[in-house]
């Protein structure tokens with residue numbers, strides 16, 4: 001079948017079962033938009049900024065596990081997308097992003113809206129393509145989707161010059177694909193798996209260190225089964241929140257810079273660390289020479305380059321966690337006796353009793369942590385929670401009662417302010433029946449506030465809860481602790497938008513909340529509303545995120561008290 | 565956990581077989597630049613009768629860095645194979661331009677010692693050529709100084725496992 005390049009793009013997306021895409025048009029991508037206009041296969045959501053289009057596709061992908069798709073034009077359209085690509089790449093999110101490019105004949109001439117897009121995206125994506133001929137498009141698009149979702153997932157960028165989008169060639173979309181140079185390892189080495197089980201059987205103080213790989217692998221059920229059968233306590237990274245389910249007594253909580261006391265102590269005192277798909281981020285490990293000093297380390301990961309990158313690994317297993325656990329569980333059931341770790345579990349429980357995660361609630365003002373707990377009480381499983389970046393993000397990770405993976409959508413590796421709102425739009429498109437909440441800050445929300453328009457026009461009723469502390473709070477907290485309270489450029493209180501009027505001017509609903517009663521009322525109304533909502537909650541300005549391990553500090557030396 | 569300090573710098577010759585396509589060299593050089601790895605030398609040429617190219621990269625780093633370099637190279641989608649050479653023949657080439665007015669006394673013996681030849685000559689100069697391993701090339705270039713070379717060109721290494 002002969003098609004032009006733009007028709008090929010539309011057909012390929014159809015073959016890949018894409019149901020929604022996000023994007024923003026412009027000169028170089030207009031041919032493709034013309035074909036998008038003509039088709040009925042998928043819905044196109046016009047965001048109001050390219051960065052938001054990428055984050056929306058990203059939120060869609062994180063919530064659903066499917067490949068997110070976005071379109072942008074050349075030049076500034078593409079450069080606006082870069083933050084989104086980098087955000088998705090470091091968090092291993094499957095996406096295909098298609099950008100327009102100036103015609104091939106003009107590449108290299110500094111043409112209008114020309115930029116070396118593949119040159120820029122190279123370090124921010126799993127792979128990228130500059131399409132030189134329409135005849136290559138079917139293969140390239142097939143590869144793009146395959147690479148995005150296979151192995152360790154990630155974004156793939158396809159840059160298509162305008163003349164290629166008009167060029168006619170044969171379109172035969174490949175059913176299957178094999179690439180000589182790209183073959184992820186899915187099966188773990190059986191002998192190594194056996195050795196690992198023996199190591200677990202010999203350990204006295206094993207700890208399960210669960211990372212985002214457990215979510216990507218779809219292995220949560222198996223991870224829970226493993227933990228429960230063995231009676232091994234677990235900690236979750238930011239990216240793994242929800243894997244164990246917060247009601248599980250084996251879960252010590254989040255680990256790392258703002259991890260729970262018991263979780264960080266568990267890591268520090270373990271004699272065996274069983275790492276399922278984390279990447280030993282510096283926000284988790286703290287000072288490396290002190291990290292898990294007494295532990296042998298097992299690391300299961302689908303990405304060989306993750307293994308041994310930061311710390312030496314005693315038992316590496318390259319493979320998909322789901323497969324590895326499927327092979328491991330029968331051996332575990334033969335050899336592991338959960339009684340062996342009883343005193344270890346009791347020790348950690350005591351740690352949790354000494355310094356439980358908490359805050360001092362009071363009557364005079366609203367504590368930000370209270371808001372998150374309250375959202376959890378009211379919505380619990382019914383909500384999917386996105387966040388922006390800052391204190392509100394950490395409090396959400398600490399205090400929301402997550403019950404399943406993919407319920408918490410957050411920019412972990414890059415820490416991108418402005419991620420939450422557009423991501424929540426993508427979440428809502430993936431799960432229209434769930435409540436899609438973005439917990440944000442008064443700083444972050446303004447970084448993609450224009451998406452109020454997208455939400456209103458495209459009828460995507462997302463609820464934004466702004467924990468308004470009048471500060472770039474997380475930076476302010478560091479200034480309090482480490483810069484003698486010199487609040488350089490972090491006080492936002494001099495002037496703030498009227499968030500109620502702001503929301504209303506975009507056709508949404510706004511709520512200003514000063515008391516707990518008002519918050520509960522506003523949230524309940526927002527859940528019922530068909531409009532996009534902003535709930536501006538006036539919270540205690542100087543609340544800190546605790547515990548805190550200072551950057552480069554040791555995990556077992558946490559700051560546990562507010563600084564007066 | 566054995567977080568032993570493996571900081572000894574090791575020289576390593578890597579052969580990387582990649583799909584012969586646009587931009588593959590920038591992926592590799594970008595990887596080295598972006599992650600702060602060293603490239604001592606790099607050569608590229610197509611592998612005859614295939615769709616592949618062969619890069620020979622001479623790099624150095626401690627054991628952890630070298631392990632990461634190999635893994636990161638593997639992770640690039642167009643990479644087919646990364647060969648970490650242990651036993652191999654390594655050759656590098658140097659061309660040296662020398663003025664005809666120099667006293668060539670002893671040059672013949674020196675070229676013989678390094679298996680060198682006179683590659684070409686012009687009205688005012690000759691060009692000598694040697695192919696050898698890096699270390700011997702370096703020695704040769706020291707020795708040739710006494711003929712006051714006008715210009716020296718050194719290729720990167722190529723290596724073949726044995």
Ligand SMILES: Cc1ncc(C[n+]2csc(CCOP(=O)(O)OP(=O)(O)O)c2C)c(N)n1
Pocket residue numbers: 388389390391392393415416417418440441442443444445467469471472473474475
């Ligand atoms: C795009 C971007 N710029 C800057 C930062 C650095 N940064 C991290 S947290 C933070 C403050 C965020 O303030 P706010 O959204 O009000 O959240 P709060 O910490 O007050 O809850 C800043 C500026 C960032 N993470 N992302």
Ligand SMILES: [Mg+2]
Pocket residue numbers: 390441442443467468469470471472473
């Ligand atoms: Mg704030």
